Amino acid sequence: MHRRTFLTGLAGLVVAGPAAAQMKHDMGGMGGHGNHTMPMTGANPVLPEGQPLKALPRLSNQSAAPGMFRAELAAEPGFVRFAEGLDTPVLLYNGANPVIEAYEGDKVEVSFRNGIPFEPTTIHWHGMPVPADQDGNPSDPVAAGSERIYAFDLPQGSAASYWFHPHPHGLTAEQVYRGLAGIFIVKPKSDPIPPEYGDTILMLTDLRIGADGTMPESTMIDLMNGRVGDHVLVNGQKNPAMTFALGEKRRLRLFNATNARFLRLRFENASMTVIGTDGGLIESPVAVDELLLTPAERVELIVSFDKPGAARLTTLDYERGWMGPGKPNEAGMVLLTANVSEQAVAAMPPLPAKLRSIGPLGKPAVTRRFVLTESMGGMDHGGMPMQGMDHANKSMSSGGMEMKFLINGASFDMNRIDEVSKAGQVELWEIVNEADMDHPFHVHGTQFQIVEHEKDGKITTPPYRAWKDTANIVAGATVRILLRQDMPGPRMYHCHILEHEQLGMMGTIDVRA
Secondary structure (H helix, E strand, O other), X not given: OOHHHHHHOHHHOEEOHHHHXXXXXXXXXXXXXXXXXXXOOOOOOOOOEOOEOOOOOEOOOOOOOOOEEEEEEEEXXXXXXXXXXXXXXXXXXXXXXXXXXEEOOOEEEEEEEEOOOOOOEOOEEEOOXXXXXXXXXXXXXXXXXXXXXXXXXXXXXXXXXXXXXXXOOOOHHHHHHXXXXXXXXXXXXXXXXXXXXXXXXXXXXXXXXXXOOOOOOOOHHHHHHOOOOOEEEEOOEEOOEEEEEEOEEEEEEEEEOOOOOOEEEEEOOOEEEEEEEOOEEEEEEEEEOOEEEOOOOEEEEEEEEOOOEEEEEEEEOOOOOOOOOOOOOOOOOEEEEEEEEEEEOOOOOOOOOXXXXXXXXXXXXXXXXXXXXXXXXXXXXXXXXXXXXXXXOOOEEEOOEEEEEEEOOEOOOOOOOOEEEEOOOEEEEEEEEOOOOOEEEEEOOOOEEEEEEEEOOEEEOOOOOOOXXXXXXXXXXXXXXXXXXXXXXXXXEEEOOHHHHHOOOEEEEEEEO
């Protein structure tokens, strides 16, 4: 629909259904997360900057058997001191944002406990080729106080930078912005990247806290646009520092673990080379001046620090579409500062010209079309008050007006199968964005290849072939992807602006053997 029509009713909207439950919970109305209350008035806290970058903690392997990774993981409330003298109530895995590291061919077994009071949760292994019943879908919740085991194998060719996060129906956005996220690195048996480059994880999150250290509730603007924080953090720190010798090269894995922030990045006084995306290494290194990392996307870089002084990872402006007031200023943020000495490093080995081979998926047997829209209109639920509807209804309403984010005109219903597919079948998906803003589109259970982008009659192809599980669909554009689901079961596809997912922009494809 037209933006002018869409924005006309924003001032009168009130929140209902799952969105209302989320906001009520943020205000302490449901007793979880330390019973946090509305933030005090006053200036926002100042976060310290320039401290040495901290590595995220590794989840230790409790198995001594070769080829087996076994660990315990718990989601629980906790506190983090982001600002001096303030303890912020958060949700964490084992008290942190842990890193799991395993190898292709390994068996993985994670014993999970949900320690979040009064709330279900799941672990979604984002981008990983795991069976449908191990994927942490919203139809497979772990109740508060309950436990389950996630078990799966890591096939050959699955080496990549993955992450994991909750995916409970109607609560995903809040649980993620309160801190639930972790990293899962699958390594190859033989890595073509020289070990002298290191391997550094940079998990990008954003944070909004009030003067008393608590996280304010999401507003209607947050629900429409996706929650964007006031601070972008790297491994939980604001603008941390790293130190390098002149001429040093470093492998950096960047993870956009925010709910909704689009990060257009560049490295001042350093050069970037892309070596990998969501699904692992690309075929050959590609030098870039900047890159766009949308919510849930990952990228592997080799950064060369060839100039002495400060090399800063900074943000550039990006127009992704914004509804209503409060559009954040995305340009000019410094996310990380690398201090490069004048003393040169010893000669480092070159980056290989060939990293891996990525074969084409072949001719599709089926073409599917997914149209992304936003909707504001009259009640279509037989007069049922919005407050009486269950979590399957993703909407915000005011009187007889509703707002939804839709795929093919439908709002997500956990009890509905939207598409039926066959395991092993190559498919062409056309994702058409008729909404007023960009939507990062994620498919569970597989990696896909982007074929082309089309906008205003102009078709462009990607500069290199890559495996992806999340692709940005620019407003007014169509993106065509090739994919194949190899394991049967229900799989989700959705916008990874998590508030949009909760407001309906999600569907289910049932993959049958």
